[in-house]
Amino acid sequence: MANQGASNDSVENRAGEPQTPITEHEPDLDSETVCDGLNVKTVMGAKTEFDNNEFPTVPELEVGSSLGKYEIRQLLGTGGMGAVYLAFDPMIEREVAVKVLPPEIASRPQALDRFLTEAKATGKLNNQHVVAIYDIGVQDNLNYIVMEVIRGGSVLDLMEQSGSLPWEDACRIVADAADGLEAAHAAGLVHRDIKPENLMLTEGRVVKVVDFGLAKLVDAANHTRTAVTKAGQVMGTPQFMSPEQFSGANIDHRSDIYSLGGTLFQLLTGQFPFDNCPTIVQLMYAHLEQPVPDPNELNGNLPAGCRDVIARAMAKEPQERYQDAAEMARDLRSLDHRQSEPTSGTKPERIIEEWRTLESVCIIEPSKIQALMLRDALAKSGISSIRVHDRAAEATSDPSLVPDVVVTSMHVPDLSGVDMIKKLRTDQRLQQSMLVLNSSDSTVDELIDAGKTGALALVSKKTKPDDILRAVHACTFLNAPKMSFDVPIDPLSLRVLIVGDGDQIPYSMAELIRSVGLLDVEITTLVDLGTEKGPVGKFDLAILLRTAGDATGDTKLYAGRLLRVSEAKTIEVKATAAVQVDGHQMTLRALSCRSFTAVTRCLLDDIRLTRILQITL
The missing domain is CATH 3.40.50.2300 (Response regulator)
Incomplete structure (x- = not known):
């Protein structure tokens, strides 16, 4: 298809903006405007454009109407593959997200196949790091998928708040995403559009891989009807696309590993890999020919291991990359603070525990x-x-x-x-x-x-x-050799209150809660504590979080925070812990219960949290 309408020959290089994926086209290295079977004209990294008479109509569902058994409550967002609504399932009494495909797209076999592939393939997966698919249906010529609601925003949203992430958080996020991809790959599914925007976070900071709309079932490649894409078709988001995606060659799960390496690069540095390429031709050449960029040149406070993981994940040849996502996850989780090589600033104080x-x-x-x-x-x-x-x-x-x-x-x-x-x-x-x-x-x-x-x-x-x-x-x-209270806890019976500076908790705290197995966890802010907006009732433990700052050495500040909980008239708490958050590291600074008040400085990990919970029994 020729260049139509407005075109743009530059690549949008702002790491804080969502990137539009390339859809299907015959590869043309000399062209900087590409299109798919829907007459969608897009430039790599720029926003998608449509002719006025070609733009898919967003399915307009009125609030209060029903689609199948689901009651529509709110439009959450729109995209090239339709609209997503917040809805309510009256049978199970839970909120769900409903993704609806526009009728004109559903009438195109390839687009409908892609939509159904996403639903069926993702629905077969059972992994905490992949978005859960509950149902699929069609009503009044509207095809829809019903999935879990994820309220914590995307990893891209997280970056927009803080730029690059602490390397510990970045590595944990990517390692968790790798776990989800490993499950998808084991089911023969290749995502093909891995990027920060497609990694979502729950309110408890659990990573979820979403948007399998460009996914490919490897074992379906030989079937005309079910092979949504074949060799010679280019799909993905250019800043994170593998060399084989650019060349239009056959791809497998190792293409996702390349994109995951590029995602890690952006999380660590705040920039895309090959961020200095202003045109599609230069960007394509960089991914195909140029050496893998070194994140340490942009962020001197990274362990050498981060550079090594990215170099291996983004190797030009698939056989030189990690051969499975699980191996990449293991390498990321094996990184520790002793590998840090800060070249500027002051290295944060690290606590070494020797029991x-x-x-x-x-x-x-x-x-x-x-x-x-x-x-x-x-x-x-x-x-x-x-x-x-x-x-x-x-x-x-x-x-x-x-x-x-x-x-x-x-x-x-x-x-x-x-x-x-x-x-x-x-x-x-x-x-x-x-x-x-x-x-x-x-x-x-x-x-x-x-x-x-x-x-x-x-x-x-x-x-x-x-x-x-x-x-x-x-x-x-x-x-102590013998302690009568050193007994196993029942995490399902414990109620915990997290008090932070905002309505979301640090990723490291979410990981800690998950590792201990706590389920009944409520989140509030220090401002709302004790007010009508705040929590009500009895809690076994309240954890007050404070991000490390200029007053981290002021022990009285942390001890004083304990009083805020005891003064709150709307709650009753058995024990209260004040915790300092410094990137990935969390430090217990003060603890109080009915029988003592203590100040300390020791790592808050799963063992420490279990010990604290034991004093509430």
Whole structure:
């Protein structure tokens, strides 16, 4: 088809804008305007154009009308393959997304085949990282697919908010997408249009591969009716297309791996691969002939492993790439902070956890009854060395003794408990020990002022000895040999509240929730907490998130946030944790429950979160 109407010979290189996929055409390396069987004229990366009499009519469904059994509630968006509506399934009582194909497109065999291929092929997949297809139908000449509603936006939306992503988040997103593609490839399905726009996020930050509208069933390639595309037809989005897609050659699942490598490049750098190519001819030549770009040249804070994964995924020859998506996912998940090679700025502080056995405790308590009760309870936990003193001077008389935990009363004859903690904190050997102030008339701020670093806990005189161990268990790297409360949790029975700065939580927190298996999770903001817009009811745990900033060292800030939860009249919470978020790393900074308040600095991972949940049992 000749060049008709307005044309554009430049490639849109703004990483923040959705890219229009090329549809079917006979490859012409000398032409910068391409078209498909629908007379759609498009330039690589530019917006699709139609003649006025050729533009597909968006199926107009009125709000409140029905399509099959589904009640239409809202138009969510439109595209070259139709419109997507928010609808309600009255039988199951859930909201769904309904994708409707325009009648004039449905009348074209290739377009209808492509639409049905997407529905049938994707519907056969059962993977948490692929959008779920619930139903397919036709009514009044309208073909439609019913699928799950994904409310967290696309990865492209995420990039528009922050530009490039932290490398940890980028690698996790792409690794999860690779898991979804592995399931599709195992079913003989090649996506052919992998890009950030087609990776969606749920509200819990679960990655979903969507839009299989350009998908190809490999095992159908020899069937005239079911082979939606064949060699000589070019489909995809040019910034992420594989060399074999540009050349119009036969493709297989390794083409998706190439596109996934290009997607990772954009997430890490905020730019497309070969971003400096202004025309389609230059872009095509770059993907076919030029070396794979190095993301470290644009972002100096990446592990070398990121460069290696992209180089292998985007190799020119399919046989030189990852041979399956699962292998790429494994390599991405194997990257760690020790591989980081920052070339500019300050490397974020990383916490290295070394779990060790709780072997020694020093008790400073003038009350003999209180001291004996505490000693006996700790002895039952298997702690081998327990020293009891009624004066501070005795406790510090032997400098060779370095206890794992020090429990001191506020009222000691020769030194107050706060002053005792202040003195102990000057000993560098005790930086990894937990200091516990046993007092009913002291404040957390006093405790923080006394000990600027390390793990500190404030417990009341009425606190049971087991609760002191709970604080140690949840807030340090120490393991007591025997703990009655160290029992498996039932994640299905626990209700958790996440309090953040917005209505979405960091990807790392979503991954943590999923790894522990928590299902009853509610998300709110600090602003809405305690208001009519905020949550209501009882929660086992509230987690307050704060993105790392200038005040990350202010322990009082995190301890103060705990009060916001206790002051909220609309909720009742057993335990509250204040967490610092720094890219992929999350750090527990403060924790409170009915029996203690503690400040600390330790990694929040699945083990730590499980320990915190154990104190609510």
